[in-house]
Amino acid sequence: MNIDLEAIAHHLNQCLQRSGIIGVTAKVSVNHDCLKVVLVSEETPEITDRGELAQVTITSLRDLKLTTIQTVKIHRQQINNFDLDWSYKYKYGLFAENSSNSSENHQNKHQIQKQNTTSNNPIKRDQIKVSQDEFEEALKNCSKTANFAYDRSIRYAKKVEIAVKRINSDIEAVSHKILKFKGSQQFQFAETLKQIQSDIKKISEASLADLVISLDKKRKHLENFTVALFGRTKAGKSTLRETLTRGNGSTIGKGSQRTTRDIKEYSWQGLRLLDTPGIEAYQGDDDTQKANEIIDQSDIILFLTSDDSVQPGEFKAMAQLQQINKYFAVILNVKHDISNNLKDLEMFLDPDIPDMVFDEDRLSQHKNHIQSHIKEYLNLDNVDIVPIHAQSGFLSTQAEYQEYSSQLWQLSKIEELYSLIAYQIYTHGKDLRLSTFADSLEYFINSINQKLAAAKSQLSIQLNFIEQKQREIEKIFAEIEK
Numbered sequence: 001m002n003i004d005l006e007a008i009a010h011h012l013n014q015c016l017q018r019s020g021i022i023g024v025t026a027k028v029s030v031n032h033d034c035l036k037v038v039l040v041s042e043e044t045p046e047i048t049d050r051g052e053l054a055q056v057t058i059t060s061l062r063d064l065k066l067t068t069i070q071t072v073k074i075h076r077q078q079i080n081n082f083d084l085d086w087s088y089k090y091k092y093g094l095f096a097e098n099s100s101n102s103s104e105n106h107q108n109k110h111q112i113q114k115q116n117t118t119s120n121n122p123i124k125r126d127q128i129k130v131s132q133d134e135f136e137e138a139l140k141n142c143s144k145t146a147n148f149a150y151d152r153s154i155r156y157a158k159k160v161e162i163a164v165k166r167i168n169s170d171i172e173a174v175s176h177k178i179l180k181f182k183g184s185q186q187f188q189f190a191e192t193l194k195q196i197q198s199d200i201k202k203i204s205e206a207s208l209a210d211l212v213i214s215l216d217k218k219r220k221h222l223e224n225f226t227v228a229l230f231g232r233t234k235a236g237k238s239t240l241r242e243t244l245t246r247g248n249g250s251t252i253g254k255g256s257q258r259t260t261r262d263i264k265e266y267s268w269q270g271l272r273l274l275d276t277p278g279i280e281a282y283q284g285d286d287d288t289q290k291a292n293e294i295i296d297q298s299d300i301i302l303f304l305t306s307d308d309s310v311q312p313g314e315f316k317a318m319a320q321l322q323q324i325n326k327y328f329a330v331i332l333n334v335k336h337d338i339s340n341n342l343k344d345l346e347m348f349l350d351p352d353i354p355d356m357v358f359d360e361d362r363l364s365q366h367k368n369h370i371q372s373h374i375k376e377y378l379n380l381d382n383v384d385i386v387p388i389h390a391q392s393g394f395l396s397t398q399a400e401y402q403e404y405s406s407q408l409w410q411l412s413k414i415e416e417l418y419s420l421i422a423y424q425i426y427t428h429g430k431d432l433r434l435s436t437f438a439d440s441l442e443y444f445i446n447s448i449n450q451k452l453a454a455a456k457s458q459l460s461i462q463l464n465f466i467e468q469k470q471r472e473i474e475k476i477f478a479e480i481e482k
């Protein structure tokens with residue numbers, strides 16, 4: 001039977017999470033035409049509502065239209081307990097047919113296909129056109145998720161803080177006990193133990209302080225889905241930003257110098273849009289830290305490059321910043337100059353003349369280069385690449401080009417970029433907001449983990465040394481005995 005159990009489990013887990021049911025993991029197996037779902041849960045009071053659990057599970061399975069399945073059995077099991085709490089049995093065929101919302105099914109089927117791969121797969125945007133109402137509704141849901149994720153993060157951080165404190169006091173107690181032995185102070189071991197003790201304390205306090213700062217910044221923007229524009233100097237980041245937020249052009253670069261020197265924040269279509277300095281500007285530790293903070297605070301990263309030169313260096317510079325787990329797309333700004341004179345401009349806008357700005361052959365070469373640089377430096381496959389012409393987008397907003405405004409806007413293809421973002425927010429917005437919180441927690445846990453692992457290996461060296469000495473002494477005693 002050709003059925004992707006992993007993808008089904010993944011889909012179920014995402015639906016459970018989206019419905020605010022945390023601490024429950026779905027395990028899926030199949031026996032002939034019966035799908036068995038075991039919902040393994042921690043004992044938390046919020047998820048005792050079995051009706052809700054079953055309902056969410058059924059609804060999400062219904063979306064998948066699993067043609068080979070006739071019955072579904074849902075069981076709940078508590079973690080570390082082999083007994084099943086309760087069970088439901090459904091005729092899958094029945095409720096699959098009852099489902100009437102075909103567009104909803106279409107969307108979810110698309111999602112399950114995507115879930116087998118990374119969220120960075122190119123999407124077929126024509127599959128879903130997100131309306132303004134749907135987009136606004138999605139943004140509202142994203143805010144709810146962010147509020148929820150913030151609360152959970154704070155609770156989790158507190159739990160970890162307690163665990164780390166416990167480790168510290170355990171180490172303190174053990175070392176106190178060891179150091180009480182006569183002569184123990186003469187061992188190098190005593191110093192190492194003291195050092196480890198103070199390192200763990202210092203590091204865990206510093207990591208926790210970083211986490212608290214990061215969460216506090218996120219708290220201020222719980223209502224703002226954040227999109228950050230990164231890319232090298234002169235790629236056209238500020239031109240794009242000015243176009244989107246109807247700026248007056250004052251932040252667009254004029255000479256050869258880099259222009260944007262600091263991170264600037266704007267509001268666009270209910271989103272928080274961040275314009276950042278050219279990526280090669282991040283040289284000192286301070287700059288890099290600022291850039292990392294932006295990545296940490298953002299839900300979507302858009303990376304601008306321009307077709308006048310696609311350099312591996314720009315992707316390498318991006319890779320040197322914090323690892324990117326979030327949705328990452330590339331905007332390829334076509335730098336063809338259309339502003340020399342009006343005659344030229346009319347030629348570019350003439351619908352009977354083949355596309356001169358977006359030359360497909362040239363662009364596809366650029367796209368191939370971009371994909372391979374991104375694979376090499378950022379280890380991401382098949383990122384979305386959206387070609388735009390930022391200059392015509394910006395000109396379309398200017399009074400002196402009013403006559404050509406709608407043609408210029410069309411030429412810019414910025415609408416496609418907008419659709420891409422709207423699509424991502426509509427289909428994955430809540431997940432993106434969740435991972436913005438999960439990423440910083442993960443980073444925090446990993447950094448503590450690394451330090452604990454380093455302490456452990458230091459202790460192992462000491463232990464090996466002591467064991468070696470013990471063996472030598474035993475050998476001496478054995479000789480004497482002989």
Ligand SMILES: Nc1nc2c(ncn2[C@@H]2O[C@H](COP(=O)(O)OP(=O)(O)OP(=O)(O)O)[C@@H](O)[C@H]2O)c(=O)[nH]1
Binds near residue numbers: 235238251388
């Ligand atoms: N011909 C052409 N020029 C463009 C286009 N987009 C941007 N430019 C020009 O490129 C230059 C740099 O644009 P900016 O938008 O300031 O670039 P940036 O990425 O913000 O640069 P930094 O702030 O230095 O990091 C400006 O002179 C823009 O007018 C385009 O689509 N076509």
Ligand SMILES: [Mg+2]
Binds near residue numbers: 239252253260
């Ligand atoms: Mg700029």
